[in-house]
Amino acid sequence: MTQPSPVPAPTDGSASGRSVDVVVIGAGFSGMYLLHRLRGHGLRVQVFEMADDVGGTWHWNRYPGARCDIRSMEYSYSFDPQLEQEWQWTEKYPTQPEILRYAHHVADRFDLRRDIRFRTRVESTVWDDAAERWTVRTDGGEEWTAQFVVHASGCLSIYKKPEIPGLESFRGAWYHTARWPHEGVDFTGLRVGVIGTGSSAIQSIPLIARQAGDLTVFQRTPNFAVPAHNHPFPPGYQEEMKAHYPEFREDARTSMLGIPHPPAEKGALEDDAESRRARYEKAWNDRDNTLVDLMAAYTDMLTDQAANDTAAEFVRERIREIVHDPGVAETLCPKDYPIGSKRICVATDYYETYNQPHVHLVDLRRTPLVEVTPAGVRTTEREYELDALVLATGFDAQTGALTSIDIRGRGGQRLTDHWSAGPRSYLGIGIAGFPNTFVVTGPQSPSVLSNMMVSIEQHVEWISDCIAFVRERGIRTIEPTPEAEQAWVDHNAEVGNATLFPTANSWYMGSNVEGKPRVFMPYIGGVGPYRERCQEVAANGYEGFLIDGAPSGAAASGRVPAGMS
Structure with a gap:
């Protein structure tokens, strides 16, 4: 894959202090690739990570026998041919230590740690309507501002606390x-x-x-x-x-x-x-x-x-x-x-x-x-x-990493209120009313029903290209239209309800967390068809999105192609 072309130099403030172009939350495989790719677009990026090193879920889940259920040579990055040729896996299903060594190798190879703040938890991201920027606050009391925020915090990162008396x-x-x-x-x-x-x-x-x-x-x-x-x-x-x-x-x-x-x-x-x-x-x-x-x-x-x-x-x-x-x-x-x-x-x-x-x-x-x-x-x-x-009580899957942060969009709307009846998104990537924010492998994308590395790369590349598109054209804001979001929510429910998945009480449905809306969260329409839809949206000028408040693309309503219904 060729390196993306740099965007024009930033025009919204100095690179000094705590003002950046993009804040990325999470330094697992999503956050690491985002950092590498956004750097290639010439953007100033700050990554925040709760752990003391990279690896995401593979940093935390070190229990005996922890192992990936996707074959090792498939559970790896494909964006750099030299990287995939030089790394040597040892067995069919990689253990947690081997995957973590791989993550550390990637961080070393691309010098990623210098733009990652470890042992730092993001407590809130609040959209400033007047400044058209995000204010990001951390548990250390720091305050950062950014034009974009990308949530790369993972589908299985917030563990389910025991509901056991005594x-x-x-x-x-x-x-x-x-x-x-x-x-x-x-x-x-x-x-x-x-x-x-x-x-x-x-x-x-x-x-x-x-x-x-x-x-x-x-x-x-x-x-x-x-x-x-x-x-x-x-x-x-x-x-x-x-x-x-x-x-x-x-x-x-x-x-x-x-x-x-x-x-x-x-x-x-x-x-x-x-x-x-x-x-x-x-x-x-x-x-x-x-x-x-x-x-x-x-x-x-x-x-x-x-x-x-x-x-x-x-x-x-x-x-x-x-x-x-x-x-x-x-x-x-x-x-x-x-x-x-x-x-x-x-x-x-x-x-x-x-x-x-x-x-x-x-x-x-x-x-x-x-x-x-x-x-x-x-x-x-x-x-x-x-x-x-x-x-071994599991996770608040798919949504937990997002709802655990105080995320507020236009007019101070809280994400938890927007999602009170279940997650709502366009393509599992953007959320109506929350400008310039993206989610990697979020709910209503293939995510946990796929090889996560394939889905991570597709999302990272789509999001980074979208951010570059916005920056190159001097656009201030981009966000899904409510109509596009509703169409995607309806489509996700339609294809999900055509399967047996909703008949089970699973974490796919949110059933394992008391009080969580029972909604089938991942997208079951397939990695290939989903990728085609995302490519179509971008090729049509980001149809289904508002650009600086105005509908964009050939179908601002966010239609779902007949072939995917």
Whole structure:
């Protein structure tokens, strides 16, 4: 990719002091690439990051077994051919330490840290109608101004605080998977309890079980998990992949999930039972499988309940085969939501762990959790004495990183009020009434239903090009029209409601956070079609946006093309 052309020199103030062109919130993979690309446009950029170094979610989530569920050579930047050729991955699914090393390498290679303020939390961003600039305040009492603010704070960055009475009374040590001690934790010989069985728990439980003298897992909702079949790369694999990186990357950009995969050709019930089972067996057992193989086997897996049931029952059969105790196996079998309507977990020895005599499963649906006591955890049935407690209670996904900041747009309107009935955006990138502000992989974009690296690069490039467009033309403000925003909200709901996703209580729906509006947040229309729509908006002069208060482009109403409805 060629370096973007610099924009004309800034005309809205000195580069000294606390006035910049763009404030970026977050120094994960989104924020790092934004900084690099905006620098290439000649802009003055200040990045704020709560952590003490780059990496975003991979800085914080250091729990045992933390690993990406996208294959390593796909979960990487593509914007710099030299970078993608020089970095050497070690295995199919990268661990958290390996991903963090990669993030540090990128920061070093492009000298990014000099424009990042670490250990700094942004408390508010307030639009000044008269100055047509944002005022950004930090927890250190600093005040900055910027023409643009870009929220690159991630979809899974605000962890869900435990809603468990008595936690502070616990005499042992407790840990949240999303804020794991960087020095690690030694559970050797301890009585350990884990609350939660989502992805973080499914990855960490097998490793905690190796150390713990006794492990009790408290499960409210069982999750579907498929085998990772993780392995080191065989000789020559990386070299072969890198030789065809350009074609592979382009296939990813035009795919439905940001992961190249042959499209299914028929529905599940169009196949006979034997052929269908053989297809599922291959997806389950193939050493090179991915988390999408099972759900991509047929065209109607996420739109037809009967088709979905065939895959769900296949996985339940595998659980019953793996777990020796029939009662434990049934407790681990999800039965009240479609497979894939919650993110499928990629696991290594998760179900097998329950065959160990020192590992116990507590069904919180049968005996609900009452409280944490000084000695452990009490359910309606009994008290479990513990030395340590692990909370794998998830995230306030998609919106939490934004609503945790006091964001105020035109006329002092608060984002939390604008989103009182659920997130509202145009393309998941811009928000009506909030000028010159953008969101990377925000709600109502493919984000968490895609390979995040593919979606991050697409958003960063679109946003940085839009900012350059505004600066080159001396434009003061750009923001979506209310009509464009409403059209996109309606389209996102339409395509989401055509699937089985809304039938599950998942973090995709906000169901895991008490009081959060139950709305399907990510965009399910596909990475490739979404990219085409974003390109069309830009090519048409940023249609659906107000530019200096006036409608722009060929369709200021923000129409949704017929091909995407």
